[in-house]
Amino acid sequence: MLHALRCYLLLVGAQARAQMQYRFNFFAQVFSMIATYMGQFIALSWLTDRFGSISGWKLEEVILFYALAILAWGFAVSLFFHLVSFEDQIREGLFDRALVRPLNPFVQLLAGQSPIAGTGQLVFSIAAFLWATGRAGVVWTPLKLLYLLGVAVGSALILGAALVTVSALGFFTRRTYTFYWSLVFPARQLVHYPLNIYSQVVQWLLTVGLPFAFINYYPAHVLLDRAADLPWPLLAYLTPLVGVVAFAAAYGLWCLGLRSYVGAGS
């Protein structure tokens, strides 16, 4: 386990160094990602400026939902986003290399991306988060900071689990982009807004089926001292556990897929 971790760190370090050989490209990417998220942020602020609130949530609270979702996404992009293009590795036979090296193929796959790739998302999300928590009057305590850390790790694992699942489906279907853009991407957008605007069925789906509600909706209740408003306040504290369970399940599916893997053209 420690050996795998050490190898992972060495490999992603090399990826980061490789990416920084193209500095202009890197900073242009950071800038353009900030612009992309800024667009949604602007649209959200227009809506809440115009209508005052959405289903009982004020502007700064809605932006807190959005900021928490983007914060988690920033971590997930840094660690897992390249899994979306896993079908290219399968189709071009590049994944076969991972099978003949003395390291867990999953670790090799995870190490295939520079960890600074999500810098744009992270910079924007941290700025939006600080702005939103300041405006929403979130009172920080050591316990809340610890809670936030747990939420950040748990949320990144939940989104990571979704991306690992997408790559696992690539073993069975030779497709990953389609699953990401048709399922994961829209589901991520759904939680940019308060969950209570949706029907009970959708709320249940985003809690149990694809548990993205644990990324921002439930944790925001704790940060805003509104956990008691939830039907089951315990939900607000489950993000790290849900993250670990979801990631373990996704890894299990990935291992199952690996067992049935046959190289393209065979």
Added chain:
Amino acid sequence: MRVFAALVRQGMKVMLAYQWENYMGLVGNFAFLLLFSALWSALLRGDPEAQARMLSYVFIGQLLQNWTFTPTWELAGRFRMGDVALELAKPLSLPVRVLGDFLGRNIVRVLRALPAFAAVGFLMGIRLPDWPQFGFFLLSAGLAWVINASLYVGITLISLWTTYFDQAHQILDFLEGVFSGFYVPLWYMPPALAAIATYTPFPGMFFTPAAIFSGGLQGAEALSALAVQALWAGGSLLILYGIWLGGVRKMTVMGG
């Protein structure tokens, strides 16, 4: 024109081979439809008329997404691999071929999406506009396709100059996202910005056809929006050709 029609038919054949992607794309469409209809229902709870108009707007907006889908990354991938040299050897300019191909694919995407959208529209109680208004909508949707395809293919052709076309693409995405009305229609934007946006190409990419369909733009307002859209459709084609001709003069093929 016959050549362009042949290219469109070819694009349709290509798309017919990709059923799975097409149907999965519908799942994404309906997720967004769910999102936006829930959002606008919540925001406009006290105003049933505005609520019905917005539901119609977001409904047709998702169908338009199929119509204006432009997979320009495929084009950029071909350039990266040096295939641009082969493109220059062909007897028809690249923009014409790409536009024909994309139009054919978009026609198939919409035809495939129509039965599912008809069923969902029936369940949502969406009503088609009356005939003259529907004619305006069809015209506007056609112009929206020209603006979208020309601008996105044009921005991709920046890769003839630089490898940083992705970033330019994202800036265009940003401007389109903010000013096209995809997230917030012009009616609900800050008035000063909405007034500026009206004269940019972005509302013509989404807002104008969706607003005409939903009845938010009618009569003289609809005609005026169509006129601006037509100007931008012509302008976008000129921009596309300008970038293409400039890029061909500028580029150097690897090994050349």
